[in-house]
Amino acid sequence: MERAVMSRHLLLLTAAIAVIGANSLALSPIAAAVAGAFPGRSAADVMTATALYGLATAGSALLLASMSDRIGAEHALGRALLLLAVSLGFAALSPALWVLIAAQALAGLAAGVALPAIYTLTAQVAAKGRESETLSFVLVGWTLSLVVGVGLAALLADLLHWRAVFSVLALAAAGLALGISRCRDWGTRAGGEEPSSCLKALRIPGIHAVLLNVAAYMTAFYGLYTYLGPHLGEVLQLPATFAGLAIAVYGLGFGVAAPLGRLVDRYGATAAACVTFAGLMLMYLGMAVSAALPLALLTLCLGWGVGNHLGLNLLMRQLAELDPMQRGAVMGLYSAITYLCVFAGALLYRPIFTHFGFAACAWASAMLVLPALGWALGQWRRKQAALE
Structure with a gap:
């Protein structure tokens, strides 16, 4: 039973990395299609969203990731995935390019909290003596986002619409947030009474x-x-x-x-x-x-x-x-x-x-x-x- 619970935890964490990674990589192959929806805009203009996503992720990780030590990594991850779902929903519905760019910046804020929380939870649930094996399993999420996520994004954009890409990712993020909130036994929450920070x-x-x-x-x-x-x-x-x-x-x-x-x-x-x-x-x-x-x-x-x-x-x-x-x-x-x-x-x-x-x-x-x-x-x- 304990092994089954751990497997469920690891699958959720791997899927969370896959969704976050897919969003960070998906815009490049569909940039031309996105630009076509906004008159006078080019693919290079669209990629501004990726640049701001990266900067927002770095800033969020530096300033906000320590909340995992205060409220628990599982709670931080659940809230970050909900924020990611909302931001991707805005990206799917964006009536103008600036809305898409702002939505991706908001997604970066969510990713900057979610990724450290995922790595923290991986260390918490890993059995003693199997830390590297457990981390390797979760890191496969990056492979899924690179190999499956990018290809699926291009396919959805061709068969349906580029907005379908962000709609699917938003639903996946919301589903993962629900799954993580319903999971228990995430291991011992490491954290002192004083809030930690990256500077500390x-x-x-x-x-x-x-x-x-x-x-x-x-x-x-x-x-x-x-x-x-x-x-x-x-x-x-x-x-x-x-x-x-x-x-x-x-x-x-x-x-x-x-x-x-x-x-x-x-x-x-x-x-x-x-x-x-x-x-x-x-x-x-x-x-x-x-x-x-x-x-x-x-x-x-x-x-x-x-x-x-x-x-x-x-x-x-x-x-x-x-x-x-x-x-x-x-x-x-x-x-x-x-x-x-x-x-x-x-x-x-x-x-x-x-x-x-x-x-x-x-x-x-x-x-x-x-x-x-x-x-x-x-x-x-x-x-x-x-x-x-």
């Missing part, structure tokens, strides 16, 4: 090193991911379907890595971190060497997805274990940095891609993973010294 969480010993690793790691990913499509389409002159296939292969790799979480629990996070970050560096270097070889890049995208899943798992697990009493605030910092890196990666990698090409971008990503590898090796050496 910055005083936790050891958090700065991990957050710097997260920032470098996320910049490495988003910077290269942003210019993968332009490289394949503009430089290699490949059809858009090939770029879509590359993203799908990455998502597949991210998804198939989920069962590997149990190996992290079995052999230890320190050893797994050394292998994972070294392997991810090799993937980036391989992409630099094979930048002009489409099939090789496609193959490496699979390994990239596997490595990125495990790397995220290890960094998030490290953050979650720093201070369970302030887990919501800590995960808020993680989410804020993640969404800021979406912009930082695109901004910093643009001159590299323009002047030196995709290979240089891949090499830069490899170097940005180097701090995480150095940190992992340092942890491993300290562990070995303690055993001697």
Whole structure:
């Protein structure tokens, strides 16, 4: 019975990530159709909504995520999903582009609270000794949003209308909010009498090193991911379907890595971190060497997805274990940095891609993973010294 309850919790959390991720990714493939509904507007104008969504998510995660520590992560998640459902409803009904943009900004506020709450609840419900396996299961939600969500959004826009995309997502968010409110036994709520905050969480010993690793790691990913499509389409002159296939292969790799979480629990996070970050560096270097070889890049995208899943798992697990009493605030910092890196990666990698090409971008990503590898090796050496 206990296992069935935990499975229900994890399915709800995975679905919540999938819905949030689908909304953040769905606008790009349907931007042209959305622009057609608003005379005088272009697809680029529509993508302003995505930019504000990202900024709102980062700001919300930084300022509001700590409410998970005050009212309980399950209550924070339920309210955030209700707000997400309302904002997506407004997006579906928007009579003008500015309403859609405002609705996506409101959705970003909801996502900034929901994502840290999801990660907090994942840590709460995980059985002892199965933390990485549990987190890997929930992270599959990002694969669902990338592979299924984006494709389904394009299909709905073609068969029905782009407004149907946001209508379906709004109904899904409302249904998940109801499901989470009816679920019990979310584990022990970690929280003190004094409300925590992200600024207070910055005083936790050891958090700065991990957050710097997260920032470098996320910049490495988003910077290269942003210019993968332009490289394949503009430089290699490949059809858009090939770029879509590359993203799908990455998502597949991210998804198939989920069962590997149990190996992290079995052999230890320190050893797994050394292998994972070294392997991810090799993937980036391989992409630099094979930048002009489409099939090789496609193959490496699979390994990239596997490595990125495990790397995220290890960094998030490290953050979650720093201070369970302030887990919501800590995960808020993680989410804020993640969404800021979406912009930082695109901004910093643009001159590299323009002047030196995709290979240089891949090499830069490899170097940005180097701090995480150095940190992992340092942890491993300290562990070995303690055993001697």
